[in-house]
Amino acid sequence: MEHNAIFWIILVTLASHFAVERLSAHLTRTRLTPKVPPEFEAVCPPERYARMQAYTRDALRFSMVAASFDFLVLLGFWFAGGFAAWERIVAARLTHPIPAGLAYLGGLAAASAALSLPFEWYSTFRLDGRHGLNRTTPRTFVLDRVKGLVLAVVLGGGLLAALIAFYRWTGAFAWLWAWGFVAAVTLFLQYVAPTVLMPLFNRFWPLPEGGLRDALTALARRTGFPLREILVMDGSRRSARGNAFFTGFGSRKRIVLFDTLVEKHPTPELVAITAHEIGHHRRGHVWIGTVVGLAQTGALLYLLQAFVGHGPLFAAFGVDSPSFHVGLVLFGLLLTPAQLVLRLAGNALSRRHERQADAFAREAMDGDGTPLADALRRLAMDNLGNLTPHPLTVVLHASHPPVVERVRSLEGKTP
Numbered sequence: 057m058e059h060n061a062i063f064w065i066i067l068v069t070l071a072s073h074f075a076v077e078r079l080s081a082h083l084t085r086t087r088l089t090p091k092v093p094p095e096f097e098a099v100c101p102p103e104r105y106a107r108m109q110a111y112t113r114d115a116l117r118f119s120m121v122a123a124s125f126d127f128l129v130l131l132g133f134w135f136a137g138g139f140a141a142w143e144r145i146v147a148a149r150l151t152h153p154i155p156a157g158l159a160y161l162g163g164l165a166a167a168s169a170a171l172s173l174p175f176e177w178y179s180t181f182r183l184d185g186r187h188g189l190n191r192t193t194p195r196t197f198v199l200d201r202v203k204g205l206v207l208a209v210v211l212g213g214g215l216l217a218a219l220i221a222f223y224r225w226t227g228a229f230a231w232l233w234a235w236g237f238v239a240a241v242t243l244f245l246q247y248v249a250p251t252v253l254m255p256l257f258n259r260f261w262p263l264p265e266g267g268l269r270d271a272l273t274a275l276a277r278r279t280g281f282p283l284r285e286i287l288v289m290d291g292s293r294r295s296a297r298g299n300a301f302f303t304g305f306g307s308r309k310r311i312v313l314f315d316t317l318v319e320k321h322p323t324p325e326l327v328a329i330t331a332h333e334i335g336h337h338r339r340g341h342v343w344i345g346t347v348v349g350l351a352q353t354g355a356l357l358y359l360l361q362a363f364v365g366h367g368p369l370f371a372a373f374g375v376d377s378p379s380f381h382v383g384l385v386l387f388g389l390l391l392t393p394a395q396l397v398l399r400l401a402g403n404a405l406s407r408r409h410e411r412q413a414d415a416f417a418r419e420a421m422d423g424d425g426t427p428l429a430d431a432l433r434r435l436a437m438d439n440l441g442n443l444t445p446h447p448l449t450v451v452l453h454a455s456h457p458p459v460v461e462r463v464r465s466l467e468g469k470t471p
């Protein structure tokens with residue numbers, strides 16, 4: 057293993073990322089004080105607030121243990137020459153690039169999944185379980201993993217085999233071929249997800265006739281939204297947390313409300329939540345997200361082609377015979393800094409979109425932000441959310457602005 061520039065770039069990036077994450081968790085922990093934020097005082101008694109914060113504390117401790125474990129395992133595997141040793145084992149048995157690539161990446165993915173399994177188990181049954189958030193049975197947990205594994209083998213394996221073939225046999229424009237292929241598969245999966253993929257994991261049924269259904273239909277008409285169906289999903293199969301989302305394209309849009317959401321929120325709040333989701337569509341956020349994602353994929357596939365045969369990258373991991381599949385894994389590690397920047401930019405864009413969707417919902421509710429503010433308060437309390445994340449944590453992780461900030465701007469108290 058050569059301690060060249062690439063070796064140090066990857067090591068320093070991984071270590072500083074780990075350090076920044078720890079700092080962010082520490083800063084968020086120090087902000088947990090017993091004082092309920094003024095926006096929640098009327099609805100959240102101090103005992104309730106203490107329970108929300110107890111969950112945040114436990115979740116922070118858990119993520120610290122899980123992240124440290126991941127970090128140490130990766131460094132250990134790297135420094136022990138694991139990437140090179142595994143390649144020697146695979147190359148001795150498989151010579152064709154496609155089976156060799158599938159075995160190499162499949163082996164690493166399987167090992168990584170096996171190592172994270174105890175953490176997923178703990179997070180579901182102990183962490184969420186202890187705080188009353190978990191509804192997953194051991195049977196659902198196991199079935200989810202089995203279905204996820206089958207999908208990963210079929211979809212992930214197929215995609216990887218195609219990538220290897222493109223980069224091996226289509227020459228200088230391999231990245232362009234690969235991009236077109238990945239884009240087509242992504243759009244196709246988005247298209248079939250509501251009817252083929254999601255029913256593998258959840259049950260859906262039409263929202264029964266009644267006041268809520270009428271109110272949502274009226275909202276869709278008022279906002280000129282082509283709503284085809286209103287469905288309820290058994291979110292309670294896994295968690296007590298509530299949520300809502302849209303699926304489908306063009307005139308085939310459906311809104312899906314979690315049964316946990318319908319159970320707990322009064323009609324005006326559910327209308328406001330739906331208005332927020334309609335806001336995402338009306339402001340073009342769904343298309344922006346798809347286009348940004350495809351542009352990122354294109355850039356990554358182009359860079360992959362530039363770096364995948366780069367000698368120093370292989371030397372930094374002690375691999376002496378370069379191959380596409382090993383290059384793919386090492387390139388992924390080399391890319392960590394760029395991925396971080398992309399993630400931060402993506403989160404910032406998402407927070408901006410959330411603010412726009414909140415503003416849209418307020419407008420759609422005749423300028424009244426209260427129903428959505430009430431819904432956000434109830435969601436934060438039921439989901440044991442953290443009301444006081446440190447700004448560093450928000451920048452690093454938050455896809456939504458802090459809930460206190462959203463409530464304040466919905467109720468018109470922005471300075």
Ligand SMILES: [Zn+2]
Binds near residue numbers: 332
């Ligand atoms: Zn949103």
